[in-house]
Amino acid sequence: xxxxxxxxxxxxxxxxxxxxxxxxxxxxxxxxxxxxxxxxxxxxxxxxxxxxxxxxxxxxxxxxxxxxxxxxxxxxxxxxxxxxxxxxxxxxxxxxxxxxxxxxxxxxxxxxxxxxxxxxxxxxxxxxxxxxxxxxxxxxxxxxxxxxxxxxxxxxxxxxxxxxxxxxxxxxxxxxxxxxxxxxxxxxxxxxxxxxxxxxxxxxxxxxxxxxxxxxxxxxxxxxxxxxxxxxxxxxxxxxxxxxxxxxxxxxxxxxxxxxxxxxxxxxxxxxxxxxxxxxxxxxxxxxxxxxxxxxxxxxxxxxxxxxxxxxxxxxxxxxxxxxxxxxxxxxxxxxxxxxxxxxxxxxxxxxxxxxxxxxxxxxxxxxxxxxxxxxxxxxxxxxxxxxxxxxxxxxxxxxxxxxxxxxxxxxxxxxxxxxxxxxxxxxxxxxxxxxxxxxxxxxxxxxxxxxxxxxxxxxxxxxxxxxx
Amino acid sequence: xxxxxxxxxxxxxxxxxxxxxxxxxxxxxxxxxxxxxxxxxxxxxxxxxxxxxxxxxxxxxxxxxxxxxxxxxxxxxxxxxxxxxxxxxxxxxxxxxxxxxxxxxxxxxxxxxxxxxxxxxxxxxxxxxxxxxxxxxxxxxxxxxxxxxxxxxxxxxxxxxxxxxxxxxxxxxxxxxxxxxxxxxxxxxxxxxxxxxxxxxxxxxxxxxxxxxxxxxxxxxxxxxxxxxxxxxxxxxxxxxxxxxxxxxxxxxxxxxxxxxxxxxxxxxxxxxxxxxxxxxxxxxxxxxxxxxxxxxxxxxxxxxxxxxxxxxxxxxxxxxxxxxxxxxxxxxxxxxxxxxxxxxxxxxxxxxxxxxxxxxxxxxxxxxxxxxxxxxxxxxxxxxxxxxxxxxxxxxxxxxxxxxxxxxxxxxxxxxxxxxxxxxxxxxxxxxxxxxxxxxxxxxxxxxxxxxxxxxxxxxxxxxxxxx
Numbered sequence: 016x017x018x019x020x021x022x023x024x025x026x027x028x029x030x031x032x033x034x035x036x037x038x039x040x041x042x043x044x045x046x047x048x049x050x051x052x053x054x055x056x057x058x059x060x061x062x063x064x065x066x067x068x069x070x071x072x073x074x075x076x077x078x079x080x081x082x083x084x085x086x087x088x089x090x091x092x093x094x095x096x097x098x099x100x101x102x103x104x105x106x107x108x109x110x111x112x113x114x115x116x117x118x119x120x121x122x123x124x125x126x127x128x129x130x131x132x133x134x135x136x137x138x139x140x141x142x143x144x145x146x147x148x149x150x151x152x153x154x155x156x157x158x159x160x161x162x163x164x165x166x167x168x169x170x171x172x173x174x175x176x177x178x179x180x181x182x183x184x185x186x187x188x189x190x191x192x193x194x195x196x197x198x199x200x201x202x203x204x205x206x207x208x209x210x211x212x213x214x215x216x217x218x219x220x221x222x223x224x225x226x227x228x229x230x231x232x233x234x235x236x237x238x239x240x241x242x243x244x245x246x247x248x249x250x251x252x253x254x255x256x257x258x259x260x261x262x263x264x265x266x267x268x269x270x271x272x273x274x275x276x277x278x279x280x281x282x283x284x285x286x287x288x289x290x291x292x293x294x295x296x297x298x299x300x301x302x303x304x305x306x307x308x309x310x311x312x313x314x315x316x317x318x319x320x321x322x323x324x325x326x327x328x329x330x331x332x333x334x335x336x337x338x339x340x341x342x343x344x345x346x347x348x349x350x351x352x353x354x355x356x357x358x359x360x361x362x363x364x365x366x367x368x369x370x371x372x373x374x375x376x377x378x379x380x381x382x383x384x385x386x387x388x389x390x391x392x393x394x395x396x397x398x399x400x401x402x403x404x405x406x407x408x409x410x411x412x413x414x415x416x417x418x419x420x421x422x423x424x425x426x427x428x429x430x431x432x433x434x435x436x437x438x439x440x441x442x443x444x445x446x447x448x449x450x451x452x453x454x455x456x457x458x459x460x461x462x463x464x465x466x467x468x469x470x471x472x473x474x475x476x477x478x479x480x481x482x483x484x
Numbered sequence: 485x486x487x488x489x490x491x492x493x494x495x496x497x498x499x500x501x502x503x504x505x506x507x508x509x510x511x512x513x514x515x516x517x518x519x520x521x522x523x524x525x526x527x528x529x530x531x532x533x534x535x536x537x538x539x540x541x542x543x544x545x546x547x548x549x550x551x552x553x554x555x556x557x558x559x560x561x562x563x564x565x566x567x568x569x570x571x572x573x574x575x576x577x578x579x580x581x582x583x584x585x586x587x588x589x590x591x592x593x594x595x596x597x598x599x600x601x602x603x604x605x606x607x608x609x610x611x612x613x614x615x616x617x618x619x620x621x622x623x624x625x626x627x628x629x630x631x632x633x634x635x636x637x638x639x640x641x642x643x644x645x646x647x648x649x650x651x652x653x654x655x656x657x658x659x660x661x662x663x664x665x666x667x668x669x670x671x672x673x674x675x676x677x678x679x680x681x682x683x684x685x686x687x688x689x690x691x692x693x694x695x696x697x698x699x700x701x702x703x704x705x706x707x708x709x710x711x712x713x714x715x716x717x718x719x720x721x722x723x724x725x726x727x728x729x730x731x732x733x734x735x736x737x738x739x740x741x742x743x744x745x746x747x748x749x750x751x752x753x754x755x756x757x758x759x760x761x762x763x764x765x766x767x768x769x770x771x772x773x774x775x776x777x778x779x780x781x782x783x784x785x786x787x788x789x790x791x792x793x794x795x796x797x798x799x800x801x802x803x804x805x806x807x808x809x810x811x812x813x814x815x816x817x818x819x820x821x822x823x824x825x826x827x828x829x830x831x832x833x834x835x836x837x838x839x840x841x842x843x844x845x846x847x848x849x850x851x852x853x854x855x856x857x858x859x860x861x862x863x864x865x866x867x868x869x870x871x872x873x874x875x876x877x878x879x880x881x882x883x884x885x886x887x888x889x890x891x892x893x894x895x896x897x898x899x900x901x902x903x904x905x906x907x908x909x910x911x912x913x914x915x916x917x918x919x920x921x922x923x924x925x926x927x928x929x930x931x932x933x934x935x936x937x938x939x940x941x942x943x944x945x946x947x948x949x950x951x952x953x
Contacts, residue, residue, distance in 0.1 A: 132843035175683040204930040209906040210839040214644040214914040217934045221690030242740040271711040370679040374601035402680045437678040445683040461673040465686045471940040
């Protein structure tokens, strides 16, 4: 059963021609090209309620020449092409709505060069976040963006990913310095130099970051790195309401405390985690925090936060800089996804990621919880509360049509609630297949200019069709 | 005499028709439109060696409707339109290379709304940096980007400006949340919501930031704000070589010291400032620093920097948190422009702004100083050394043709030196009229895609022609 509605009208004007491209790809790539059912099934969206739509074939690329050859063949014939990393996208980005080929980027997994003095690294797109940080460990540097999954850097770049420590380190938009990209006509461009800042022409780097594979295929990424903090402290604190918790967060940020992570779990989420992980956290809105810095700075940050939290009725603030204590404390956060899945095993998990100005966050969360209660929906909430971004993890039984209908209406209300509070329908997952109407509702005429750019840079519409527009 | 070469071939395909537009603008705007010589002379590039090229008329806009009407008339007739803020651009952005009209944005100077809880402000483009910070003082927040001049926020956005404290707070690219823009066809778009992060479609905000007025006219800007630091400490330190100074900077940044400003003055610059401001700074490469944070954090940062500087032979490190001492210390930096001008009154001042990965900075500066010595050129250097960005302030007598020729060759070598070190020809001033060839040398085929975007979004080429491309 289709749970989420998808509108592909923008792409219907393009004429696709898959079969002749497949023949040329077979000729060109031999064993590197597969049309087997199992390979195709592995190269589609599986971590979303959007139903899998299989590509007609899969190219296994090993270098940028493979990527360029694939794009040239697909461009010649007018064949859709969908870049594939580890497949952890939550918005149907990997589905072949119009058929075509998936290009598997996992073998482009070299770390090309680290420049410790410049705090930069250049990687191929198939490098994963964990692979990168393991590699970097001896340099004393790390790459902070952590969207949860062990995603590929290429995928994270394409969705403008962020995650738990964006509040301190920013998102992919802030941490990509330069890209090498194979454009839709097969031309390879470098979008910027390796300088930390630049006013050299239009910011093609940022245009490509978050373009969800619809403008080109990324073959190299230069990233900013950060020194591994001397000290990491972690803490937690409960509040009697979501409003008190978010007010404490607002005050913390205004006070200039450079908190590295500040995550909110609502009561439903705390209950789910308690059940799943055999914890006994108090059943109240919970903040989890992490502080990075020198020993004295982490101590100062923790103490300042403690003072602030007391003003908002925060209870039982505990913090520790021991790794063991920290891991224990963050277990609740890491288990969120599994805890929610386990709490209703017959249901499908629907990810959402609205983001609002932080002053509107408690109002947005409370209205959303009321909305779920009124409609008998179950969706624990976890939030990157320092950014105003939160996830309702809606659990829906796809066999119950009424529940599916109620859920679709709820999702629309959620997106519009965020938009009406001057927020966005997507803080970090991307538009993908399911949020195109919400993007229009959010930005209206700006979307026409996105379409102009798409049409000019990819006139045959071959780059990951069916997404964003 | 023309000092810098300008190539306008990209724009030659457009057919401009100024006179009929002028008639319609006169009819529409009456007293708000002027063709007087003195007004036209005030609305052109005067802070650059590019010779002034006057617009045919000037519209004084008071609101976005005025902007939209102007753009619609210019779009209809095919008339160039050049947005004008305070006129502090250094790259000839305000010149009317193809005639047309200047649109004066200074009366769009309202601060529309401050959201202290969200640390955001929305302003009109004519608001200046100092006006904004004066207005914000009571909120405990400030806007950090400081390009030196009291520039308009619209101009700073359009050139992707940065300045002394980008090392901590980033550039305009990092601090613009959303824009309202009148596009070349007269349509008004909002590029993003007010959420702190978003994955909602192509990043039109970043495409417009740094587009130098060539894609649309900005009518509203939403910015990130920061808490005014509890404590500000400032310090200075001399080194026996530029390399030692930059090595100390690299180590400071790697150690995670969140330095707010770190500026380098070379020996020629120190001498010029000593003469002009009657100081007696030691004639050696000088670092000026500023630390922001809590009292204890500023003390810790200063002490850590002191330790690091000693490892690189730093001398006489002094720091203070008194406002008076700080102002005295920064006087040397603030006087740089006037000191250089006064040191050779008969000469013209040519601004440059290459930016390289910081690991290459001392090499780039030293080769540049040697180059000037070999060619009898005089150009004191000041640098935003934490970003790898430095300014050679070349002083050239335009009456001496040989000097002009030597200078032009030097500027080309400087740009290519930076590009060959994986840096950029422009870190913060923009491409404007004079760096188009260097942009091509730096990014090659990527510039073709910039041209496609320009042609698609502004098919008649009316938006600030002659710049960037």
